[in-house]
Amino acid sequence: MTDGAAPDSAASNRPNLVLVHCHDLGQHLGCYGADVDTPNIDRIAADGARLANSFCSAPQCSPSRSSMMTGYYPHENGVMGLAHMGWALGDEWETLPKRLRKAGYETALLGFQHEVPDDPERLGYEYVDSGTKRALDLVDVVDDFFAERADADEPFFVSVGIEEPHRPFRREYLSDGTYDAYDPDEVPLDDFPYLPDAPGVREDVADLRSVISEVLDPAVGRYRESLADHGLAEETVFVFTTDHGLAMPRAKGTCYDPGIETALLVHQPGVVEGGAVHDALVTNVDFAPTMLDLLGVDPPTDVSGESFAPLLRGEPHDGRDRVFAEMTWHDRYNPIRVVRTERYKYVRNFSVLPRVFVPMDVAPTASGREVHEEFHVPQRPTEELYDLAADPAESENLASDKKPFEAAAEASDPEPDHADALNRLRDELESWMEATDDPLLDGPVPYPDVA
Structure with missing residues (x-):
């Protein structure tokens, strides 16, 4: 101010x-x-x-x-x-x-x-x-x-x-x-x-x-x-x-x-x-x-x-020793919060989208259409954890025993070797959201009144 x-x-x-x-x-x-x-x-x-x-x-x-x-x-x-x-x-x-x-x-x-x-x-x-x-x-x-x-x-x-x-x-x-x-x-x-x-x-x-x-x-x-x-x-x-x-x-x-x-x-x-x-x-x-x-x-x-x-x-x-990132609105509601350390990335998805999100300037392109076809899945997971040292492409979700982008119709278990990291980063993300008064803690964030 x-x-x-x-x-x-x-x-x-x-x-x-x-x-x-x-x-x-x-x-x-x-x-x-x-x-x-x-x-x-x-x-x-x-x-x-x-x-x-x-x-x-x-x-x-x-x-x-x-x-x-x-x-x-x-x-x-x-x-x-x-x-x-x-x-x-x-x-x-x-x-x-x-x-x-x-x-x-x-x-x-x-x-x-x-x-x-x-x-x-x-x-x-x-x-x-x-x-x-x-x-x-x-x-x-x-x-x-x-x-x-x-x-x-x-x-x-x-x-x-x-x-x-x-x-x-x-x-x-x-x-x-x-x-x-x-x-x-x-x-x-x-x-x-x-x-x-x-x-x-x-x-x-x-x-x-x-x-x-x-x-x-x-x-x-x-x-x-x-x-x-x-x-x-x-x-x-x-x-x-x-x-x-x-x-x-x-x-x-x-x-x-x-x-x-x-x-x-x-x-x-x-x-x-x-x-x-x-x-x-x-x-x-x-x-x-x-x-x-x-x-x-x-x-x-x-x-x-x-x-x-x-x-x-x-x-x-x-x-x-960590950075945070977020997504809330683009051309659609897509709330995500992230904490990244040197080794791990923890992603929390706060809404369920039917496929990998591709923004409006990318979706109509040839690559956008091809990725939609490649990763067209019914649901993405609520939590994602990646070991960036072993998996820099973020392709193996260690927060779930489901395959990448596979429908999570039932609860799944994290990889045991990374369960401690998952719990720690989950807590750190929630603490950051509380400390910064993130409105997502109170529920979905509405579109602004622009009338």
């Missing part, structure tokens, strides 16, 4: 913050081991730090972004669904740009945001240019912004919101008119063990990789070049991240790792060691406190997130 604090007089000595965030990327980058050509984004990891175990609070756009901006889980800040469908962040919430404005920063939004349906100034941005959200079209917008602030006295925070690689993957506006970086017949599917090897899946993977390598990656490279060309790079924290996992079946809209894993790269010259890889568990609920800490602004102590800036600076840091 806002507290009306006066601007910080020390702001002129603080670094700028450039936040570049895209849609639906997960960790599908070369620097994360994916088979895709992303030299420009990989260079951020080489120059700065890569968070290898970065996760989001929700596998969908608005809820996840609300956590990034506030430091609270979606069920705490009220954004339990999409902003254009009634789940907007209220004006009373303290956001990262609001906090930075009070610390003496100029705040700007270029491109996309999805925490409110309109008027992004409500989020704390003084300057807004939302004329385009396409990565390549934003190149000139970003360059003009940096050029105008090359000699500014006050530091700035600019949020650069990119549409790609949101579906549809095919981008007909590519400058040379081609879109054939990857051949569907030849593209490997090793990065997608949760998808069937089928023609529609292969076409989707080829198009996804093309839009990442031909559109997203070169645009991000141009943003960094522009920052350097205007003499701002050495005094700027540059962050690249995404909202949630890939827009693929059993990824986006699910709390399996492909749905909640996120790329997070941080470069701060002279502070963050180049080429550092951090394996600690982090969540984007921690994002706002961490950014404030890096900038020398006292992070809030009354939010659910916590700063991991000491980790980035190479200082001692007692990090998290």
